Amino acid sequence: EIVLTQSPGTLSLSPGERATLSCRASQSVSSSLAWYQQKPGQAPRLLIYGASSRATGIPDRFSGSGSGTDFTLTISRLEPEDFAVYYCQQYGSLWTFGQGTKVEIK
Amino acid sequence: EVQLLESGGGLVQPGGSLRLSCAASGFTFSNYAMTWVRQAPGRGLECVSAISDSGGSAYYADSVKGRFTISRDNSKNTLYLQMNSLRAEDTALYYCAKGARRSCSGASCYAFDYWGQETLVTVSS
Numbered sequence: 001e002i003v004l005t006q007s008p009g010t011l012s013l014s015p016g017e018r019a020t021l022s023c024r025a026s027q028s029v030s031s032s033l034a035w036y037q038q039k040p041g042q043a044p045r046l047l048i049y050g051a052s053s054r055a056t057g058i059p060d061r062f063s064g065s066g067s068g069t070d071f072t073l074t075i076s077r078l079e080p081e082d083f084a085v086y087y088c089q090q091y092g093s094l095w096t097f098g099q100g101t102k103v104e105i106k
Numbered sequence: 107e108v109q110l111l112e113s114g115g116g117l118v119q120p121g122g123s124l125r126l127s128c129a130a131s132g133f134t135f136s137n138y139a140m141t142w143v144r145q146a147p148g149r150g151l152e153c154v155s156a157i158s159d160s161g162g163s164a165y166y167a168d169s170v171k172g173r174f175t176i177s178r179d180n181s182k183n184t185l186y187l188q189m190n191s192l193r194a195e196d197t198a199l200y201y202c203a204k205g206a207r208r209s210c211s212g213a214s215c216y217a218f219d220y221w222g223q224e225t226l227v228t229v230s231s
Binding site: 046 | 201206210213215216218220
């Protein structure tokens with residue numbers, strides 16, 4: 001099973017700041033990596049697939065990069081609605097999720 | 107607009123059974139794989155089961171293999187999860203999610219592009 005490790009566990013930032021979230025895979029998943037956003041009491045929402053493609057309706061302040069084992073989700077300027085938990089998921093070998101990064105208001 | 111509406115959750119005793127349903131609309135259901143993902147209280151996400159567009163192939167996490175059965179009725183645009191021999195550790199929110207493709211190609215699979223709003227399963231005596 002491929003293990004995904006997300007860092008940091010919690011990111012404390014202010015609105016308008018840049019957020020950089022990391023996801024590392026225990027073995028290569030090529031570009032088969034997605035990012036999801038989950039707000040309290042809501043279902044996860046797909047943000048990024050194929051490591052760098054934005055899903056339908058996702059604002060361009062969200063961007064993804066990386067391939068192989070190291071991936072990054074960047075939120076260029078945090079909006080109030082962006083404070084949430086973010087999960088990465090690999091689908092190169094069945095599926096696994098990372099443990100999540102919480103982006104909280106500083 | 108894609109909509110996924112789960113139902114069937116509830117309180118059940120250890121060893122009991124439940125059947126979850128997910129009614130889909132807003133897309134051609136028979137053209138896409140479907141999945142069940144669960145989230146234990148305060149925990150992360152786990153894909154417990156997935157099924158191809160035709161229903162011809164299915165995946166189960168080791169934690170549920172032999173106890174859960176996924177199925178679909180493409181004529182009714184509905185996904186199911188039959189859960190037997192339930193354990194306390196199965197307590198979770200259960201989401202159905204739409205796959206972005208028809209099926210896995212070997213082990214190479216797909217992201218989940220739309221999610222339902224969840225149904226709660228509580229296993230307790």
